[in-house]
Amino acid sequence: MSKELRLEPILISDALEIKDIMIKIVDDESVRWFKNGDKPYVPGYNSIEMQKYHTWDNKYYKIIYENNIVGVVLIYTTGKEHGRIDRFYILPEYQNLGMGSEVLKLVENLFQDISIWTLDTIQQSQRNHHFYEKNGYKLVGQDSEERYYCKKNNNINDKIEKKVESKDFSNSNLRNCDISDVDLYSCNMSNSKFSNMELCKNTYANSNLNNSRFTNDNMSNSVFGDSNMSKVEICHVSLTDAYIHDVNLDVDKENCNITIKRCDLNHSRIIDSNLQNLNIENCNIDGMYINGIDVEEMVEVYKKYKMK
Template sequence: MLITIQKAVISDAQKLTKIMKKTFDEEARRWQLNQGMIDYNIQPPGYSSVEMTKYMIEELVYYKIIYNKEVVGGIIVTITGKSFGRIDRIFVDPDFQGKKIGSRVIELIEEEFPSVRTWDLETSSRQVTNHVFYEKMGYKITFQTEDEYGYIKRIKSPIAIENLVSDKDLTNTQYENCDMEKTECYQVSLKGSSISNSNLMNTHFSNCNLSYSKFHNINFNYSSYADLNLSHSKMRLVTLGGVRFIDANLGEEQEPVSFERCDLPGTKISNSNLSNLQITDSDISGMTINNIPVDKLLEVYYRELKK
């Protein structure tokens, strides 16, 4: 029995999506007694989407799981800095489960990132076999709710860590003219903090709660935004030159997006659901729908109304 992991590539997307869908659908049949309810820890958003798989291969750390030369699953992780890792998803084809593939893959991913001292993850409260599995692999419960369990695994480093500040109350501390390049924060509360006139270039935010935050006068050139929940957010005086929205949706509540007083010349919308879209009091010169000039269509429409 040979179990290995290899970095996934775009050409793997179709096969990995098929295995992920098969795995998570089987988990849903097993654990979701109320089939009308979706448990996003069992069937995570985009789990059946090839485009989502491509995104995760390109933007996250995605390994395919190989069992005796056959791809049988995948593991997706987020590595923050040098010391912190998160298991976003792990899945093994149901036909190959029970062969200790999952436990070996956890060992392999830890070997792949030996500097990571802390691993965390969440799983559904309903998947009791997952609880047994992760606890067997050395994970400890950090929280549990009716729907979700959180786990953490801390690995003792044989090497002393320089400049480590841990378990300190730094509330109301002020930092001015400080060099804090490559600072790593994990399980840190910065609620109500203010950051101004600072260089945060190449900063990585992952699995953070930024609700009710404010971003004013910020340079976001060449930034990447993916897998975000922006419900009820407001964007004002925003320059969107060259911005692309890909595989976006309106969420469960289907609350419509509004564009007001926006300059969007040359914008393209394709392969999208625009039912009940309204455009009023706007300059539509040069705008086309299926290569038909909209101003010509309206000209014909109004001419017909006058007849």
């Protein structure tokens, strides 16, 4: 099968076809593993724009078998040694053919410097659990919804210079230290304090950042991805050219909202977003448009109508 099976980066022009494939896969997973109309949590699976976004670093791959796109695999890498399989889906009619194991081998061959692979999969699918465990992944944690797996290649890991592992630095004071280009993996940094720091171009992935406070920090060109940032406070921050997208407020819970106060949002754009129950108070709306309609003019028309 390996001669017929290959991976190619997904192109923007593939977005529509990939979206249709993902809809078919998620519908099948929903019927197979879920009840009461529930679906697996796959953010943006039915969005063309989300499929385009995942192509940004050429690590979103189409799985091609006999010249047909039969699935996708999305890879995310951070630091010097960590790779994450973020999405791995094969169309139902191509499953149970040994294809999945071949794809994992192709991925590892593409990223030969990665020594730690992680992924998660739903609790409902015992088939997935068996598949990943058969391919060398070890269960490292679980909750009511997900099982978390890790696979380590110690031969690669041993080649890394300046490796520090399983050391206790808690309650330490680090002053005037050069920690640039450091790869932090599976470290407990809760309740740590960062002050007078240069934090630009950092990448934060699969991190729990809730109840964090960022003030007067240079974090330009940083990326926060797949992170829990509930109750985070961001203040006195320059967000020039910031790109905030696919944010989920978890609307099933009470008191879940974003408060934006005393912010300069001049020339900003809000596109393809859910603005239900959005409340704008005491704001300068000069030049503000909604779908091409001048908001100031709209308000004036409303006031004249109400006065009649």
